[in-house]
Amino acid sequence: MKSIILSCMIILALCSYSYSQTGIIKGRVLTEKGNPAKNVVINLNGIQELEVDSSGYYEFTKLPANTYEIKAKHVSFASQVITVDLKNSEVKTLDFALKQSENTLKEVLVSGYKGAVEQQPSSSLRVQTPLIELAQNVQVINSETMNKQQSFNLADGLYKNVSGIGRQTHWNDLYVNISMRGSQIQAFRNGMNIVASYWGPLSEDMATVERVEFVKGPAGFMMSSGDPAGIYNVVTKKPTGEQKGEITFSLGSFDMYRTTLDLDGRLSSNGKLLYRLNVAGSSSASFRPNEDSKRLTVAPVISYQLGENTKATFEYTYQKARMTDIGSAYLFSPFGFKSLPRDFTFSAVGLEPLNIDEHNTFLTIEHDFSSNWKLTAQGSYFNYNQTGASSWPLDVFPEGKMLRKTDIWDAQSEMQLGQLFLNGNFNTGKVKHKILAGIDLGKKEYFADWNTGLVLDTLNGGEFDPQNPSYSFDTNRPDTLTFDRSLPLKTRAFVGGGLMNSSYSSVYVQDELGFFDNSLRLTLAARYTSMSVGTWGDAPITSKKVTPRLGVSYSIDKNTSVYGLYDQAFLPQRQGNLHDGSEIKPITGDNIEFGAKRNWAGGRWNTTLSAYRIIKNHELTSYGPRPEDVIEIGQKRVQGIEFDIKGELYKGINLIANYAYTDAIISKVNQGVNTDEQLNFFEGQRLTGSDKHIVNVWLDYEIQNGAVKGLGIMAGMNSNVDRGTGSYSIDLPETNIEDYLRFDAGLSYHKDKWYTNLNVQNLFDKYLVEGGGVSSFSSGSVYSWQAGAPRNFRMTVGYKF
Structure with a gap:
């Protein structure tokens, strides 16, 4: 443990003197009503893409000085493009306000499988870091996967989409009792620990659930107390602003x-x-x-x-x-x-x-x-x-x-x-x-x-x-x-x-x-x-x-x-x-x-x-x-x-x-x-x-x-x-x-x-x-x-x- 801390201190000291000639382009995407626009894809010069987080923020880093074209797109909004000249070590903030498009709105109603991959944690996990950059193993199961597999209840087996997770089958499907890494893990809902006894909580109906996040290992950034094996966090559906x-x-x-x-x-x-x-x-x-x-x-x-x-x-x-x-x-x-x-x-x-x-x-x-x-x-x-x-x-x-x-x-x-x-x-x-x-x-x-x-x-x-x-x-x-x-x-x-x-x-x-x-x-x-x-x-x-x-x-x-x-x-x-x-x-x-x-x-x-x-x-x-x-x-x-x-x-x-x-x-x-x-x-x-x-x-x-x-x-x-x-x-x-x-x-x-x-x-x-x-x-x-x-x-x- 001492060697780990010493190594990190050395890294920190060395990095304090680091110097770079690359810049950052970041910003936020809102709807014309001022609400965070979700599931919007930001495209950089047609070669690099990322999806905004749950609050509408995006960020591109390590960009050399150049002229960039940034495009915000979503099937239910009219696309928007901004061109910017980025200098060495410059940080540019570019915000978007997208207008609803009735023509493209129809497309979202007939869209097929979105996919199993989620790049961002929910806001209820509290951290802002994209999952690929987070120093922890977090696996997300979204509603698209639930629908494909017809998981009506968390006890149905949705957890099998994540490595190493089982269920201590007890009391039918009344409670879920999920086990991971040798222990029964704590149940969270929207970032809050909702376990009041050894027999709860009542398993959620998946009709109300947007995603389930499995946080492996201790999650000090969101737990007051918990087993070192980890937790699972059920995120419920919220309004999107779409009709x-x-x-x-x-x-x-x-x-x-x-x-x-x-x-x-x-x-x-x-x-x-x-x-x-x-x-x-x-x-x-x-x-x-x-x-x-x-x-x-x-x-x-x-x-x-x-x-x-x-x-x-x-x-x-x-x-x-x-x-x-x-x-x-x-x-x-x-x-x-x-x-x-x-x-x-x-x-x-x-x-x-x-x-x-x-x-x-x-x-x-x-x-x-x-x-x-x-x-x-x-x-x-x-x-x-x-x-x-x-x-x-x-x-x-x-x-x-x-x-x-x-x-x-x-x-x-x-x-x-x-x-x-x-x-x-x-x-x-x-x-x-x-x-x-x-x-x-x-x-x-x-x-x-x-x-x-x-x-x-x-x-x-x-x-x-x-x-x-x-x-x-x-x-x-x-x-x-x-x-x-x-x-x-x-x-x-x-x-x-x-x-x-x-x-x-x-x-x-x-x-x-x-x-x-x-x-x-x-x-x-x-x-x-x-x-x-x-x-x-x-x-x-x-x-x-x-x-x-x-x-x-x-x-x-x-x-x-x-x-x-x-x-x-x-x-x-x-x-x-x-x-x-x-x-x-x-x-x-x-x-x-x-x-x-x-x-x-x-x-x-x-x-x-x-x-x-x-x-x-x-x-x-x-x-x-x-x-x-x-x-x-x-x-x-x-x-x-x-x-x-x-x-x-x-x-x-x-x-x-x-x-x-x-x-x-x-x-x-x-x-x-x-x-x-x-x-x-x-x-x-x-x-x-x-x-x-x-x-x-x-x-x-x-x-x-x-x-x-x-x-x-x-x-x-x-x-x-x-x-x-x-x-x-x-x-x-x-x-x-x-x-x-x-x-x-x-x-x-x-x-x-x-x-x-x-x-x-x-x-x-x-x-x-x-x-x-x-x-x-x-x-x-x-x-x-x-x-x-x-x-x-x-x-x-x-x-x-």
Whole structure:
């Protein structure tokens, strides 16, 4: 670490004396209404192109003295050209104000596949640096890819478009629980951490989502606290100022029906007041009996240009979910994974369903002091209410029979989140600075009643037998299948220790210094965090820490960069009954990473290669039947290599492919950990849920000419090799799940304003284990797993207007 810092200091000292005879052309593109113009392409002398960022800014660097022609173009605006003479070391600022073109507006309604490549991070990631120059591995999945693959929910598998990402399949598609680099990563929405408990948040409907950004490794520039593995950030759709709309109808296997509506436009003639409205409704059964799910999402957004340089955006999202008693997807058997049919279920008819209502709001105010300085303030409120029950066996016997039970699971969550951050650009001599500074504040509370369980079966002949299943139960028993909700939820939660809360405040500053006309970039940052965490009804514990960040990125040419990163993470963790009675410490982690990025064919496709090592200290692991019983094993180490390629390889041929090697183990076991007879941890043991090799491929080809122009063919493959189980035990140590291999295929067609997609998943109808591990009961440990769906299809018809 000292050698890295010393090397960077030497580089900084040498670069302070650098001198260059090249110049810069930069500026901003606005609409004639004064709004930032998005997706505009800036062309320099017909040979170099880039896309403006989310605020309309662009910049060309390392330009020799010459006469340049700069052209701004977009299919829904009239193109504009400016000619300028650039002198040595001169910085020219050229702004554009584009006028709407009714003729070209029609073109945007019939345009086909935009492509998988995104060059800029969203504004909610806070940084201003293009992705290829950023000293971090950030992968973006946009709405075009979601539509092609018909990903209706984040749990559908959208994450497989990014290397090394899996899902801890739990509670059906209620929660996503994404894993990356050996850990479950934190969920963000529009740049804010929205995780209030171990079971949230409710998975988003993709109808409201513009893109999902996967930030690998610690993200000190946007986290108050988090796992060193990284985060994912869901970016919701905002008004664009264009008058347009889209409606879709979908149907599929297992009685799946879905419809969506997307309206985008202006509410005032001067274009200052804009709106966006997304509505989605769906209903589906399952390949398992006795299971169904219904969802409704309504998401209106309003933005208003308060002045020439200030804009306010208000978002509200309502999600309603009603689904079968949660836990119905699990299978349990002492005889091994796949020892029961994939369409088998233990779930009984007539149990209480799970009902969820989630409300969340965002208010964002952006103010541009100038073209170089911008202030963003954002506040958010979340309210989550859940009423219902979950299924889990009371016991599973050696012969495979079991006692089923259903447990009450009423829960409520509230979050108040706020952030204020400043982005700035300035030069000191020949050194360019990109400043990010801000504060984060948050308060979260979750309380749940899971105190009552009702057993559905009886001993001595009344056990549930998977070989001869009977799904009925005696509804005339004295303990009829109803739960006592006479007391307020918070009171009931207190009795069972179902109270969790956290509050935090954080201050951070980051400077990205650019040398040699920004070819070499050095990132220096630090964050101070104070966080209080309370779980299981215990008094909160406050932890404080300063986490540094050091990154170096170098552009070999305008399309190729290499980077190195050292970052730290800090995550106060749940309380509980620690095995040895000592004080619970926050998770601390160190991440070292190196990588290379390249844009090919003018940015139509790109590649990213990274290698990393993460060390995690003090992480707790549950043991025994109660989640509050925890133990600090010692130290964990995760290291690996990841490769991503995405984009348009050739006209009409689009590819998304990735590979990840992950080596995730326990690297140190604390003394006395294995004194309990139920514990068997050892150095070199695989971390739960970590697969060593993950390969994903998605390829689509669209015919460009002729009578069948607009017809597309799609194919996909997902493979997980040398998989790790969800948990281990003394009885069934390190019993890995078999390798996973799934093939998908599809067809698409678009003409004028109409389009249709047909996707077939699990093309060869293979019995797939999505996830699994070992579950312990009083009669011993058994295998538990979730089976993937058999061959199934989805078909969507859409109309843009």
